[in-house]
Amino acid sequence: MNKEDNPLDNGERTEEEIREENELMKLKIQAQFGGLSGGSSDLPPEIENEFLKNVLSFEEQYTKTEYTPVKVVTMLGNPEFEKEKNLDDAAFENEWNRLLNLLEEKKLNVAFIRERDDRFKYRFITEELFEHETDPLIVPEMISNFIYEEFHPDHEQEITEQTMDFLGAWFERSSEKMKHGVVSHFIQPDATILNQEEILNKIQLVFDSYRSFEDCMYHIFEVKFQLNDSEDGKQQGIGHCEGMVKYDAILESGERKTIEGPFKLYMTRDYDWWSIFYFVMAGFDQ
DSSP states (O other): OOTTTOTTOOSSOOHHHHHHHHHHHHHHHHHHHOOOOOOOTTSOHHHHHHHHHHHHHHHHHHHHSOOOOEEHHHHTTOOOOOOGGGOOHHHHHHHHHHHHHHHHHTTEEEEOSSOOOHHHHHHHHHHTGGGOEEOOOOSTTOOEEEEHHHHSOOHHHHHHHHHHHHHHHHHTTOSGGGGGGBOSEEEOTTSOEEEHHHHHHHHHHHHHTOSEEEEEEEEEEEEEEEEEEOTTSOEEEEEEEEEEEEEEEEOTTSOEEEEEEEEEEEEEESSSSEEEEEEEETTOOO
């Protein structure tokens, strides 16, 4: 077989030829499967080439074959594990290590956003995740990832993270970074409704009044939320996070203005995530 017969053979190809093939594969992915591929311009073309081959392999197998969901325990070869509550410390250590080795061998990764002890993780994996149905692995090198919080949302943690993202964007004076966390309509106390673009423009006007924010600090006092089940079985609700902030706003003249006061972010959960629909923030005059 010569080079023309096997364009994927990169044994003697130049870097330019590999880049050309990469562009062709990107076009094929977009045309046949509707996906877009991109990456860092500093990425070696050989590495990108291998990645794109795996993407194509995955898409071609996935679209040509109908897969019946299987239980995670089946993907692991139907192993038997003793219930966590029946294990003393020594026995648990053995079973926990056996479980970790099996997950690694079968290319399954289980992540926990909040810190959990090993017994908690073992109990979730063997008594709940094992019974979860998912698509089987169709690419040998692919790793299946499961996140505990996708099964049991940690609303306090989600609200806290949303708050930290908002405050981080505020201290960086970046309304652009706030887009994903603010809902499409912003409700003010007088019932006036602003769309997302309008409220972000108002925020940007505040940012543009200063050269920078420095010595930024915050402290969260309270996170509260209330949930209701919707007709589709998903949890909806409202919540808030409040605390104190302190930062120095630097004017164009170089003058330093210390801003200190409370903040409170009001949030709603409608589409599996928490979004801000109103806020009070020291330094922001609505």
